[in-house]
Amino acid sequence: xxGLLLLRxxxxxxxxxxxxxxxxxxxxxxxxxxxxxxxxxxxxxxGVKQQVIAINKxxxxxxxxxxxxxxxxxxVTNNLDEELLITxxxxxxxxxxxxxxxxxxxxxxxxxxxWTYQFQVKDQIGSFSYFPSTNFQRAAGGYGxxxxxxxxxxxxxxxxxxxxxxxxxxxxxxxxxxxxxxxxNGGKDLGxxxxxxINGKGPYRYNTTLVPxxxxxxxxxxxxxxxxxxxxxxxGISTSLNFRIQSHNxxxxxxxxxxxxxxxxxxxxxxxxxxxxxxxTMDQNASTDYYVVASARxxxxxxxxxxxxxxxxxxxxxxxxASGPLPDAPNDVYDKTFSMNQARSxxxxxxxxxxxxxxxxxFKYGSINVTDVYILKNKPAMxxxxxxxxxxxxISYVNPDTPLRLADWFKVKGVYTxxxxxxxxxxxxxxxxxxxxxxxxxxxxxxxxxxxxxxxTYHMDGYAFFVVGMxxxxxxxxxxxxxxxxxxxxxxxIQVFPGAWTAILVSLDNVGLWNLRTQNLxxxxxxxxxxxxxxxxxxxxxxxxxxxxxxLFCGALKNxxxxxxxxxxxxxxxxxxxxRMLLTMLMLVFSVFx
Ligand SMILES: *[C@@H]1O[C@H](CO)[C@@H](O)[C@H](O)[C@H]1NC(C)=O
Ligand SMILES: *[C@@H]1O[C@H](CO)[C@@H](O)[C@H](O)[C@H]1NC(C)=O
Ligand SMILES: *[C@@H]1O[C@H](CO)[C@@H](O)[C@H](O)[C@H]1NC(C)=O
Ligand SMILES: *[C@@H]1O[C@H](CO)[C@@H](O)[C@H](O)[C@H]1NC(C)=O
Ligand SMILES: *[C@@H]1O[C@H](CO)[C@@H](O)[C@H](O)[C@H]1NC(C)=O
Ligand SMILES: *[C@@H]1O[C@H](CO)[C@@H](O)[C@H](O)[C@H]1NC(C)=O
Ligand SMILES: *[C@@H]1O[C@H](CO)[C@@H](O)[C@H](O)[C@H]1NC(C)=O
Ligand SMILES: *[C@@H]1O[C@H](CO)[C@@H](O)[C@H](O)[C@H]1NC(C)=O
Ligand SMILES: *[C@@H]1O[C@H](CO)[C@@H](O)[C@H](O)[C@H]1NC(C)=O
Ligand SMILES: *[C@@H]1O[C@H](CO)[C@@H](O)[C@H](O)[C@H]1NC(C)=O
Ligand SMILES: *[C@@H]1O[C@H](CO)[C@@H](O)[C@H](O)[C@H]1NC(C)=O
Ligand SMILES: *[C@@H]1O[C@H](CO)[C@@H](O)[C@H](O)[C@H]1NC(C)=O
Numbered sequence: 001x002x003g004l005l006l007l008r009x010x011x012x013x014x015x016x017x018x019x020x021x022x023x024x025x026x027x028x029x030x031x032x033x034x035x036x037x038x039x040x041x042x043x044x045x046x047g048v049k050q051q052v053i054a055i056n057k058x059x060x061x062x063x064x065x066x067x068x069x070x071x072x073x074x075x076v077t078n079n080l081d082e083e084l085l086i087t088x089x090x091x092x093x094x095x096x097x098x099x100x101x102x103x104x105x106x107x108x109x110x111x112x113x114x115w116t117y118q119f120q121v122k123d124q125i126g127s128f129s130y131f132p133s134t135n136f137q138r139a140a141g142g143y144g145x146x147x148x149x150x151x152x153x154x155x156x157x158x159x160x161x162x163x164x165x166x167x168x169x170x171x172x173x174x175x176x177x178x179x180x181x182x183x184x185n186g187g188k189d190l191g192x193x194x195x196x197x198i199n200g201k202g203p204y205r206y207n208t209t210l211v212p213x214x215x216x217x218x219x220x221x222x223x224x225x226x227x228x229x230x231x232x233x234x235x236g237i238s239t240s241l242n243f244r245i246q247s248h249n250x251x252x253x254x255x256x257x258x259x260x261x262x263x264x265x266x267x268x269x270x271x272x273x274x275x276x277x278x279x280x281t282m283d284q285n286a287s288t289d290y291y292v293v294a295s296a297r298x299x300x301x302x303x304x305x306x307x308x309x310x311x312x313x314x315x316x317x318x319x320x321x322a323s324g325p326l327p328d329a330p331n332d333v334y335d336k337t338f339s340m341n342q343a344r345s346x347x348x349x350x351x352x353x354x355x356x357x358x359x360x361x362x363f364k365y366g367s368i369n370v371t372d373v374y375i376l377k378n379k380p381a382m383x384x385x386x387x388x389x390x391x392x393x394x395i396s397y398v399n400p401d402t403p404l405r406l407a408d409w410f411k412v413k414g415v416y417t418x419x420x421x422x423x424x425x426x427x428x429x430x431x432x433x434x435x436x437x438x439x440x441x442x443x444x445x446x447x448x449x450x451x452x453x454x455x456x457t458y459h460m461d462g463y464a465f466f467v468v469g470m471x472x473x474x475x476x477x478x479x480x481x482x483x484x485x486x487x488x489x490x491x492x493x494i495q496v497f498p499g500a501w502t503a504i505l506v507s508l509d510n511v512g513l514w515n516l517r518t519q520n521l522x523x524x525x526x527x528x529x530x531x532x533x534x535x536x537x538x539x540x541x542x543x544x545x546x547x548x549x550x551x552l553f554c555g556a557l558k559n560x561x562x563x564x565x566x567x568x569x570x571x572x573x574x575x576x577x578x579x580r581m582l583l584t585m586l587m588l589v590f591s592v593f594x
Pocket of ligand 3: 112114115
């Protein structure tokens with residue numbers, strides 16, 4: 001009896017010792033771990049069986065739910081039959097483009113290998129998404145939501161919602177991603193998608209002619225009177241979608257890491273790659289369930305009717321199924337003015353704090369002098385060297401075999417040129433690996449001019465930028481007179497309407513090599529992207545982290561790659577050494593006391 005008690009108290013002492021050691025050891029920001037198996041599953045979201053990319057057998061993948069400043073560790077095992085990279089859309093990876101998961105910064109993870117991403121969500125809040133960044137894989141899934149919660153000490157500009165839904169919407173083809181890739185490689189368009197998925201599921205059978213029987217649809221279960229936060233992400237290929245919930249107002253609250261001025265919308269256009277948070281109050285009388293709709297935008301309804309996602313909002317006191325026609329989409333098929341005005345109405349809540357207590361408006365971007373101006377102009381796909389390609393400013397980006405950032409670190413020459421033009425080239429378009437030379441701590445103005453016939457969403461990795469203006473026609477110097485210099489929203493992806501421009505301002509304070517791309521998967525795949533290189537001219541180790549110990553090698557550096565099954569050589573990195581020493585001490589303590 002006594003012995004048992006003694007043993008117990010000893011093990012309590014032991015636990016206290018261990019936990020105090022752990023606190024000492026990991027007093028910094030907490031770590032959050034994920035283990036992901038990326039593999040194919042068979043699914044039939046639109047009634048046709050096909051190969052879909054799942055994470056831990058789930059499609060969409062699990063939500064990465066973390067808090068400002070957390071260290072996120074994601075161990076990805078690639079069980080696909082081709083190489084894989086996951087990118088964390090909107091996560092800024094401060095000082096750490098090594099973890100960005102695009103071909104300019106990382107070698108892809110080979111089939112049946114595992115690779116561990118480790119990054120900090122430093123000074124960020126908000127709703128983002130992740131997805132595979134190469135090989136057109138996003139068209140087959142592999143995507144999911146990211147939530148970065150506020151730290152407890154920082155107020156959120158709305159009451160705590162009664163629930164939190166992540167909704168992934170996107171156009172979808174019944175053809176698999178290798179087929180779609182083949183179509184594009186063959187110089188053809190993908191054609192009309194087969195439908196729109198909501199959380200990986202097909203439409204509710206609102207019309208028995210249009211929707212076949214036996215399709216699994218998404219249901220959102222809610223309680224009357226409660227308010228829910230909905231985090232919307234368009235993770236599709238190329239279709240702009242209009243999102244609406246029958247009879248309910250959507251109070252816009254956040255977009256891609258910024259709190260917005262809170263306004264009600266009855267419907268909102270969400271372009272490919274964009275994310276929004278709404279607050280929705282269940283203020284209806286539940287006479288029936290309600291339709292949740294995501295329908296294709298700027299198309300002929302008669303032809304595109306089947307490209308509509310429909311889910312169900314079900315009150316716990318619902319008196320019956322939803323029926324009748326879907327709530328109307330905006331009625332302006334060929335006029336994009338309504339949509340542009342809606343985009344302009346989304347503004348920054350300047351008085352709310354976000355990841356830090358100081359108000360979002362305290363960074364007075366409107367009074368900072370611009371140091372570099374780039375006009376990036378895209379054109380419809382055209383033939384270059386016998387291939388159908390897309391361009392930005394006359395250059396169609398080609399991914400070299402050696403990632404740009406690795407080439408720089410190991411001083412491999414000739415991988416790319418640092419000569420991307422400030423103005424679109426006027427001569428014949430060309431293929432190339434031309435990079436923008438960003439000025440560290442500069443303030444860059446980028447004008448995105450869309451000469452194509454469809455909406456393109458541009459995204460910049462590593463940064464959030466201020467959206468200061470958009471209009472139809474060609475941008476000119478005098479367009480600056482229309483800029484919003486006060487409450488333009490700060491976000492990481494913005495649409496550019498066809499025949500129109502969008503202007504953004506970005507403060508280049510994050511050292512690294514950062515991808516600037518269209519999120520539309522087809523035009524991205526064909527070359528509509530560029531990288532921005534931001535180098536601190538001062539020689540210091542403080543503004544960029546060193547290459548991670550587990551970096552993969554390929555291209556000109558492939559001889560550096562150790563086969564994965566070999567034990568890793570003992571690292572001399574100081575942090576690893578320290579944690580190893582602490583582990584040894586812990587084990588000593590353990591063996592003495594237990
Ligand atoms: C995210 O994690 C927090 C706890 O940190 C939890 O309260 C919340 O319900 C989670 N949200 C989701 C959508 O899982
Ligand atoms: C990652 O997962 C793989 C497969 O489950 C496992 O073998 C490996 O040890 C894990 N690596 C790390 C660093 O956790
Ligand atoms: C996962 O990666 C580690 C480190 O590269 C390696 O030692 C291990 O064998 C890998 N495991 C699998 C299942 O690939
Ligand atoms: C894709 O579909 C084609 C037939 O359309 C098939 O031959 C091929 O095996 C499929 N590939 C994958 C990865 O599912
Ligand atoms: C269902 O869709 C078809 C084809 O668009 C249409 O003709 C029909 O009126 C619709 N039925 C109902 C009940 O709305
Ligand atoms: C938004 O609409 C709801 C009703 O759905 C209303 O109660 C609320 O006051 C509106 N908020 C704003 C800011 O307009
Ligand atoms: C409440 O439900 C009834 C049917 O039960 C319907 O006719 C009425 O329009 C509804 N009222 C509101 C405010 O939604
Ligand atoms: C939409 O397509 C239908 C069928 O092809 C056609 O009759 C109609 O005129 C088109 N509508 C518009 C607005 O172009
Ligand atoms: C911006 O430039 C103007 C003149 O070129 C100068 O007077 C002003 O001080 C500069 N503002 C800042 C914030 O550097
Ligand atoms: C890139 O810009 C820096 C200044 O920010 C300049 O010193 C350097 O010469 C430029 N490099 C090239 C190749 O233009
Ligand atoms: C594309 O550019 C040409 C030449 O500047 C112009 O005539 C045409 O209207 C533009 N088209 C669009 C859709 O912007
Ligand atoms: C940066 O770190 C490397 C290796 O850790 C070291 O060799 C180098 O001297 C450091 N450079 C500076 C400027 O501190």
